[in-house]
Amino acid sequence: MVPIVLQFLLLLLTLVSIRNWFLIIKAQSLTPVFELNPERTTSELSPPVLLALLWICYQVVASLNPPPPAPLELNQIIQSCLILLALTGILLLILTMVSWKSLGQLGFRLDQIPTQLRDGALGFLLAPLPVILLLVATHPFRSEETLHPLLQLLRSAPGVVAIGWVFLSAIVVAPLFEELLYRVLLQSWLEGFLTPLRAIIVSSLIFSLVHGFPDSIPLFPLAFLLGTLYYYRRSYIANVFMHALFNAINFALALAGDEMPG
Numbered sequence: 001m002v003p004i005v006l007q008f009l010l011l012l013l014t015l016v017s018i019r020n021w022f023l024i025i026k027a028q029s030l031t032p033v034f035e036l037n038p039e040r041t042t043s044e045l046s047p048p049v050l051l052a053l054l055w056i057c058y059q060v061v062a063s064l065n066p067p068p069p070a071p072l073e074l075n076q077i078i079q080s081c082l083i084l085l086a087l088t089g090i091l092l093l094i095l096t097m098v099s100w101k102s103l104g105q106l107g108f109r110l111d112q113i114p115t116q117l118r119d120g121a122l123g124f125l126l127a128p129l130p131v132i133l134l135l136v137a138t139h140p141f142r143s144e145e146t147l148h149p150l151l152q153l154l155r156s157a158p159g160v161v162a163i164g165w166v167f168l169s170a171i172v173v174a175p176l177f178e179e180l181l182y183r184v185l186l187q188s189w190l191e192g193f194l195t196p197l198r199a200i201i202v203s204s205l206i207f208s209l210v211h212g213f214p215d216s217i218p219l220f221p222l223a224f225l226l227g228t229l230y231y232y233r234r235s236y237i238a239n240v241f242m243h244a245l246f247n248a249i250n251f252a253l254a255l256a257g258d259e260m261p262g
Contacts, residue, residue, distance in 0.1 A: 010128070010249070017129035020122075033122050034232035041105035042192040043185055048095040052185040055087070059210040072150070077165045084177045091180055107184055107236035116233070120241030123229040127246055130221035138214040150254075163255070170251050175243035182207045182223070183230040183239055191231070200227035222246060 020033060043049050096103065109116065150166050182203050190199035204223035208216040230239050 010132075010253070013125065013128045013249070014132060016125050017127065020126050021129055024126075033126065034119065034229065036232050037234045039105050040234045041102045041188070043099070043106065043189040044192065045189065046095075046098045048091050048098065049185050049189045051091060051094070052181050055181065056186065056206060056210070060206065063210045063212050074162055074165060077150070077162075077169055081165065081169050081173050084173050088173075088177045088180055091185070095185075105234065106188060107230065107234045107239070109235060109237070113237065116235045116237040117241050119229065119233045119235060120238040121245065123225055123238065123242040124245040126225050127222050127242075131218045131246075134218035134221065138217050141214040167251060170247045171244050174247060175240045178207070179226070179230075179236060179239040179243055183226060184236055187227055187230060196231050200224060200231060203227055 024033060095106075099106065150170055186206070187199050187203040190202055194202065201224070204220055204227050207223040207226075208220040211219050226239055226242060229235075229242060
């Protein structure tokens with residue numbers, strides 16, 4: 001029963017995604033979905049940006065030289081969550097110290113929270129169509145060995161504790177850390193010397209690359225939409241919410257025995 005409900009929900013999301021893409025193509029712009037927020041700034045090559053670039057370089061190198069496949073253990077997820085939460089806190093603290101006056105223009109706004117959440121939801125509703133199309137295209141390259149480690153853990157040890165930590169890792173920690181890293185720090189820095197479109201493409205390619213093949217291919221349109229949302233709305237909350245919604249659908253499908261890239 002649950003898989004049928006989830007499949008119906010995924011079909012509904014895909015239909016809504018098709019409708020939104022039709023409106024965008026008809027208008028030949030993203031105006032029907034997002035309004036451009038003029039309150040914006042770009043990041044300079046400051047300490048938090050340097051730390052973000054170092055971490056990204058480390059992740060890119062690791063993705064190009066992946067270790068031999070090995071089962072992921074629960075204690076590794078717990079350690080990863082704690083490390084990423086600590087890094088998020090450190091980056092936010094340093095960013096606050098060096099860019100206090102421009103935090104709002106970088107996306108850290110506490111006004112109009114419902115509007116920011118709506119923007120994130122609208123961005124999420126654009127993602128199913130391109131992601132599913134590329135997911136189908138990369139199906140021949142998928143196997144049990146290529147599953148995301150979190151999904152492998154859910155299948156091998158589907159206990160309450162494991163489910164709770166995977167939920168925290170995928171739906172809370174990952175969106176908080178990755179949107180700070182790839183959009184607020186990397187993309188806003190790239191926008192300082194690249195056109196907005198090129199900045200979005202470069203940050204999206206890097207985001208996709210670190211997730212490994214074959215997930216990197218269907219994840220590119222998600223990353224591109226996240227980058228576009230950040231450029232138009234300059235809202236960290238909207239980006240985190242959109243990212244969390246996507247991972248939540250993936251999490252629910254994984255529990256039901258199916259999966260999307262996460």
